[in-house]
Amino acid sequence: MNKDQVIDLLPQFITGSLGPEEALAVSRALANAPELMADLRLALRLHDTFQAELTAPPPFPQALYQEAGQRPHSLIPSSLRGSIKTLRQARGITSSAIKMALNFIGN
Amino acid sequence: MDTNLRLAQAGNPTAFERLLSPYLAGLYGFIRKRVGQMAEDVYQETLLAAWRALPGFKEDASLKTWLYAIAGYKCADALRRQSRQPRQEERQEDAAVPGFEEDSAQRLDVKAALSSLDQEGQDLLYLVYSEGFTQAEAARILGIPLGTIKSRLYHLRRHLKDRLEGERP
Structure with missing residues (x-):
């Protein structure tokens, strides 16, 4: 693998989209050619800057x-749906417990 | 064949959403970079167009590249529409996009260097260095010949290294 090929593969190397054999070849090439470190630094800085700009879609x-x-999706995020179900179950248990307590007092 | 892809192609929108979810933040970033404040509309148009075109999608192609290529067309459409709008609206589109308030000094240097490039150069760098697309894939998404992409990337890298590190390859 020559230096130009390594430079071309650096973006895929840092985003983890290379296969294991290619990734190993790029690692070895970087270890053997310190002059490629400037290209690696540039790739990492660009990646970091672009990633920092990303916002939730x-x-x-x-x-x-x-x-x-x-039917359209529920407006409640999926991460909260479990919590809401738990709260509903808890509310059911609490109201049953109150009814039982009132019955007990009444008796 | 991927189960979500098979279900989505059969008309299941939940499977379609699951299928695309790994790409959505990066896709929105790409659209926002290209069309600024029109991004939300273009993002929705892109996903709808992808949904409608999905039955014709062949699995031998990359889903991510296919999706970004659709976004590329939709961005180009939006920019053409914008160029026909009155001048006041153009100025609104030029307003700064939030998201850089807490940048480190290093990121600000990179941002300043990027802002010295034309839009096409910035888009190309985003696709390659942020999204990890190959040069061939970036060529397809931007609708530019591969030879031009290779040459542009070479010059862009040299320009950025000169600005950021004072180095020459």
Whole structure:
């Protein structure tokens, strides 16, 4: 692998999208050619700067679900759905316990 | 064949969302870089267009490259539409995009160097260095011949190294 090929593969090397054999070849080439370190530094700085600019994307288009004839997604994030279910179950248990306590007192 | 891809091609939008989820942040970053404040609309248009075109998608192609190529077309469309809008709206689109408030000094140096490049150069660097696309894939997404991409990348790298490190290859 010559230096130009290594430089061309650096973006895929740092994003982890090279196969193991190519990644190993790039690592060896970098170890044997210190002059490529400037290219590696540039690749890492560009990657870091672009990644720092990324923001959360907007929600998936609901029109797509409507087009597919399905009910649109719940507005509640999936990460909270489990918590809400747990709260509902807890509310059910609490109200049952109160009813039992009232019955006990009443008796 | 990927289960989500098979289900999505059969018309399941949840599978489609799962299939694309690893690419959405990077895709939105690409669109935002190209079209600024029109990004949200173009992002939605891109996903709808991808959904409609999905039955024709062949698995031997890269889904990520295919998706970004659609985004590239949609961005170009939006920029053409914008060029026909009154001047006041153009100025609104030029407004700064938030997201750089807490940049380190090093990132600010890189950002300053990037801002000295034309838009196409910045898009190319984003696709290659942020998203890890090969030069051939970036050529397909931007609709530019591979030879031009190779030459542009060579000159862009040299320019950035000169600015950031004072080095020459």
